[in-house]
Amino acid sequence: MDAILEVSGLAKKFVLHQPRPTVLDVLENVNFEISPGECLVLSGPSGAGKSTLLRLLYGNYLASSGSIRVRHGQGWLELVGAEPRRVLAARRHTLGYVSQFLRVIPRVTALDIVMEPALLRGYAKKAAQAKAEALLSRLDIPEKLWSLAPGAFSGGEQQRVNIARSFMVFWPVLLLDEPTASLDDKNRQIVLELIEEAKAAGSAIVGIFHDAHALDAVASRLLHMKNEGDSPHAP
Amino acid sequence: MSALAHGMRMDAALPADVPAMENSQALMQADGLCRLFGPEQGCQDISFTLYPGEVLGLVGESGSGKSTLLSTLSGRLPPDRGRVRYRDGADWVDLYATGEGRRRALLRTQWGFVEQNPRDGLRMPVSAGANIGERLMAQGARHYGRLRQSALDWLRHVEIDISRIDDTPNAFSGGMQQRLQIARNLVSGPRLVFMDEPTGGLDVSVQARILDLLRKLVRELDLSVILVTHDLAVARLLADRLMVMRRSRIVEAGLTDQILDDPQHPYTQLLVSSILRV
Numbered sequence: 001m002d003a004i005l006e007v008s009g010l011a012k013k014f015v016l017h018q019p020r021p022t023v024l025d026v027l028e029n030v031n032f033e034i035s036p037g038e039c040l041v042l043s044g045p046s047g048a049g050k051s052t053l054l055r056l057l058y059g060n061y062l063a064s065s066g067s068i069r070v071r072h073g074q075g076w077l078e079l080v081g082a083e084p085r086r087v088l089a090a091r092r093h094t095l096g097y098v099s100q101f102l103r104v105i106p107r108v109t110a111l112d113i114v115m116e117p118a119l120l121r122g123y124a125k126k127a128a129q130a131k132a133e134a135l136l137s138r139l140d141i142p143e144k145l146w147s148l149a150p151g152a153f154s155g156g157e158q159q160r161v162n163i164a165r166s167f168m169v170f171w172p173v174l175l176l177d178e179p180t181a182s183l184d185d186k187n188r189q190i191v192l193e194l195i196e197e198a199k200a201a202g203s204a205i206v207g208i209f210h211d212a213h214a215l216d217a218v219a220s221r222l223l224h225m226k227n228e229g230d231s232p233h234a235p
Numbered sequence: 236m237s238a239l240a241h242g243m244r245m246d247a248a249l250p251a252d253v254p255a256m257e258n259s260q261a262l263m264q265a266d267g268l269c270r271l272f273g274p275e276q277g278c279q280d281i282s283f284t285l286y287p288g289e290v291l292g293l294v295g296e297s298g299s300g301k302s303t304l305l306s307t308l309s310g311r312l313p314p315d316r317g318r319v320r321y322r323d324g325a326d327w328v329d330l331y332a333t334g335e336g337r338r339r340a341l342l343r344t345q346w347g348f349v350e351q352n353p354r355d356g357l358r359m360p361v362s363a364g365a366n367i368g369e370r371l372m373a374q375g376a377r378h379y380g381r382l383r384q385s386a387l388d389w390l391r392h393v394e395i396d397i398s399r400i401d402d403t404p405n406a407f408s409g410g411m412q413q414r415l416q417i418a419r420n421l422v423s424g425p426r427l428v429f430m431d432e433p434t435g436g437l438d439v440s441v442q443a444r445i446l447d448l449l450r451k452l453v454r455e456l457d458l459s460v461i462l463v464t465h466d467l468a469v470a471r472l473l474a475d476r477l478m479v480m481r482r483s484r485i486v487e488a489g490l491t492d493q494i495l496d497d498p499q500h501p502y503t504q505l506l507v508s509s510i511l512r513v
Contacts, residue, residue, distance in 0.1 A: 014497075015499070016504065017501035017504050017505075018501070018504055018505055018508060055496070055497075059490060059493060060493055060496055060497065061493065061496065061497040062489070062493055062497050062499065084475060084476040084490040084491075085286055085289060085475070085476075087490055088490070105447070105450075105472065106443035106447065107443055107444060108447060120454075
């Protein structure tokens with residue numbers, strides 16, 4: 001199958017100006033491509049830049065050099081240096097990102113949070129709501145919580161609301177930053193099933209999984225990452 | 236590649252997923268804007284393009300020039316140099332080269348301006364209903380029943396009890412006044428709304444309600460917004476992209492979460508790292 005995401009010569013260094021000028025070389029010359037239905041797992045020790053790479057792919061961090069090309073709609077979008085509105089359009093339709101953490105917004109209910117990605121794509125509210133409710137049930141969120149803002153939910157409940165939101169729509173490219181971390185066995189199994197279904201539906205997945213069981217279950221390939229950069233240095 | 240083509244369950248009722256037109260024409264363009272009151276006081280070298288549906292946040296400390304820039308962009312303060320152009324249908328209007336009449340008409344019909352202090356944006360001696368109806372009347376609406384109906388609809392939209400329609404805003408709380416000001420601005424269906432610290436003077440609990448309301452309305456109405464705020468949490472919640480101002484200049488611009496999570500400029504790094512987290 002043809003690639004949907006192509007990364008070449010990607011580098012990231014953080015230049016910190018406070019409290020004294022410091023440069024952190026986190027990634028250098030990262031290259032890979034991935035096709036629909038594949039799951040590429042980023043492996044390597046803590047500090048190797050796995051999360052940084054995912055954030056670069058999502059446009060949340062700014063690449064220092066290199067290229068990230070993603071198939072978006074009928075064409076290819078170069079994310080490095082893209083205008084904000086192009087990155088946002090890619091996030092609405094092409095690039096999904098799941099972290100362990102839910103960004104809670106005051107007064108916005110769990111159901112509204114989960115439906116949002118579908119509504120942003122212009123889906124009918126009724127269809128979006130039916131799907132959101134099915135996902136929340138599947139992820140074992142009690143129905144009495146659906147109409148509440150998740151600020152007061154437990155960490156695990158917030159995490160599952162976030163996962164429900166992420167699997168609301170089909171993502172051509174799905175970026176997963178430890179989606180199963182700190183879930184109990186039953187819920188972890190459900191998330192792994194959701195990932196398998198997304199793969200079967202044709203999502204290309206790039207993920208970080210610390211738990212070996214999860215990794216074995218979903219990985220089609222590994223990308224080994226190690227601390228290649230120098231230690232922090234002055235510019 | 237549509238969800239349907241991949242046989243995802245339950246998606247039968249959902250439309251095929253085609254990226255929306257993101258090549259739409261710009262709505263506003265600023266070129267080399269400059270308005271200075273003293274060295275580095277005011278704004279200078281400001282150029283950017285705003286697209287339909289975009290929410291642009293102007294952030295920076297007090298005195299960085301955010302409000303001066305907002306005034307210049309919204310037709311209230313002529314620049315010393317540079318120009319602001321606004322697209323009105325197929326025409327581009329040069330804001331300060333065009334006549335006063337045209338500029339006022341834009342302000343009344345296609346633009347809104349939400350002031351930090353609702354007392355500056357409302358007419359305090361007249362009723363809530365009249366405050367909402369005023370812009371429609373300025374656009375030629377005369378039918379009393381329809382004006383009243385719009386006022387009722389908008390009071391509901393902004394969660395003000397409709398029994399308050401004949402009260403003057405003096406009797407309202409600060410949060411209600413701010414919601415009324417929002418209704419007054421949006422009733423005429425503007426395409427572009429300027430907001431100057433819209434939650435600035437309010438208690439935090441009241442702030443959350445206004446932010447939630449603004450977030451919903453901006454999306455439902457597909458508004459373009461230029462928002463001044465010094466509160467980076469407000470910026471993260473509402474803005475698609477940010478311009479960071481310091482001493483009259485833009486020091487950094489980009490996608491909101493990228494600016495806040497991976498700031499590049501020393502000043503932005505300082506600004507972001509100075510936020511207290513709870």
